[in-house]
Amino acid sequence: MKITAIKGMSDLLPPQSTHWERVESKAREIFKTYGFQEIRTPIVEPTELFVRSVGETSAIVEKEMYTFEDRKGTSLTLRPEGTASVVRAYIEAALYYKDPVAKLAYFGPMFRYEQPQKGRSRQFFQIGAELLGVQEPMADAELLIMLEQFFSSLGITDTRLEINSLGCKACRPKYLEAIQKFLKGKLSKFCADCQKRSDRNPLRVLDCKKEECRTLTADAPMINDFWCEACHQHYREVRGLLLAGHVKFKENPRIVRGLDYYCRTAFEILCDRLGSQNAVGAGGRYDGLVKDLGGPDVPGVGFAVGMERLMMLIPDIEERTSDIVFFALLGSEAQQKMLSVMQELRAKGKQVECAYGGSLKSQFRRADKSGAAQVVVVGENEVQKGTAVVKKMSSGEQREVLFGRLVEELTV
Numbered sequence: 385m386k387i388t389a390i391k392g393m394s395d396l397l398p399p400q401s402t403h404w405e406r407v408e409s410k411a412r413e414i415f416k417t418y419g420f421q422e423i424r425t426p427i428v429e430p431t432e433l434f435v436r437s438v439g440e441t442s443a444i445v446e447k448e449m450y451t452f453e454d455r456k457g458t459s460l461t462l463r464p465e466g467t468a469s470v471v472r473a474y475i476e477a478a479l480y481y482k483d484p485v486a487k488l489a490y491f492g493p494m495f496r497y498e499q500p501q502k503g504r505s506r507q508f509f510q511i512g513a514e515l516l517g518v519q520e521p522m523a524d525a526e527l528l529i530m531l532e533q534f535f536s537s538l539g540i541t542d543t544r545l546e547i548n549s550l551g552c553k554a555c556r557p558k559y560l561e562a563i564q565k566f567l568k569g570k571l572s573k574f575c576a577d578c579q580k581r582s583d584r585n586p587l588r589v590l591d592c593k594k595e596e597c598r599t600l601t602a603d604a605p606m607i608n609d610f611w612c613e614a615c616h617q618h619y620r621e622v623r624g625l626l627l628a629g630h631v632k633f634k635e636n637p638r639i640v641r642g643l644d645y646y647c648r649t650a651f652e653i654l655c656d657r658l659g660s661q662n663a664v665g666a667g668g669r670y671d672g673l674v675k676d677l678g679g680p681d682v683p684g685v686g687f688a689v690g691m692e693r694l695m696m697l698i699p700d701i702e703e704r705t706s707d708i709v710f711f712a713l714l715g716s717e718a719q720q721k722m723l724s725v726m727q728e729l730r731a732k733g734k735q736v737e738c739a740y741g742g743s744l745k746s747q748f749r750r751a752d753k754s755g756a757a758q759v760v761v762v763g764e765n766e767v768q769k770g771t772a773v774v775k776k777m778s779s780g781e782q783r784e785v786l787f788g789r790l791v792e793e794l795t796v
């Protein structure tokens with residue numbers, strides 16, 4: 385019987401993997417100019433980490449986590465998102481002692497047990513960044529400016545950024561109370577899920593995707609009417625900085641985010657080309673999280689971008705590497721003579737391909753397939769003369785080159 389990959393988890397094959405690599409390097413390159421450094425955390429964490437950070441009543445913890453016991457009976461979970469792990473590592477290594485400001489970027493797979501569909505898989509890849517130790521709105525704005533630069537560097541110009549503020553510990557409780565009051569009389573009209581979650585996590589009702597619930601919450605109280613002065617001020621400053629940074633955005637007081645730890649700034653990056661799963665990135669501020677997880681009272685703000693969806697927005701750029709040099713070698717003597725030339729070319733960064741045997745005709749077929757720009761032919765005759773025949777594939781033009789001059793000729 386053939387063994388296949390697990391449902392909702394797919395392989396990344398060439399040439400897609402090459403496109404991914406290009407996008408990841410772009411992110412690394414741009415993030416670096418903002419001072420971000422990479423952090424790599426384990427894919428598996430104690431279940432408790434996500435229960436305490438993402439929140440017991442969040443959709444993720446309630447029904448989407450891959451949780452299992454290890455051989456000693458410890459409950460482990462495949463990370464469903466990146467922030468909790470980064471904050472756990474940040475506290476564990478006491479990074480705040482080394483520098484009050486930490487800028488950490490991550491790249492890796494996350495896992496959620498959801499119904500797979502276009503733009504949603506059970507193993508999905510995220511690129512994320514976390515800026516810890518800064519309370520000021522400039523941090524929120526800088527992250528969004530960095531994201532905007534990343535997207536436009538990939539030629540994506542039709543996304544829209546929507547921002548909101550979720551309030552803080554001082555003002556959010558009043559809002560939650562108002563929402564609960566609003567829901568009270570009409571709860572029976574909501575879907576079963578919403579009825580269940582209304583008293584424990586009323587914000588999730590506002591996040592419900594079902595049409596009937598959306599209609600019912602259309603005139604629900606808005607968070608912006610409940611912001612305290614400090615939240616107002618923070619929001620105004622973020623907005624002003626985004627305008628100054630020429631980042632286009634839309635204010636959307638309906639953004640609530642399904643994760644418990646957000647406070648103040650919350651944002652989503654959407655693109656209509658993605659269909660129903662239209663968020664390609666999201667994030668926000670999480671000032672209480674480090675403390676909640678046992679660290680000092682350090683603020684934080686971050687984002688994550690979904691790689692699968694991001695890739696759907698980028699046209700596959702045919703990277704027909706036109707400078708491949710292909711070696712068509714006949715006989716072991718030719719192979720031995722050319723091996724050091726091939727090594728030298730690769731050491732200079734040149735992509736070198738060869739057929740590992742076969743007739744000249746079949747070797748040329750392979751050369752063609754590889755997209756080679758030049759083919760170096762060496763057979764018995766050439767070995768005797770000490771010269772190779774170099775053929776330009778585009779024009780068919782051929783020339784003889786002394787073995788000793790090959791590297792130089794092929795690297796111009």
Ligand SMILES: [Zn+2]
Pocket residue numbers: 551552553554555556611612613614615
């Ligand atoms: Zn507030």
Ligand SMILES: [Zn+2]
Pocket residue numbers: 574575576577578589592593594597
């Ligand atoms: Zn609902």
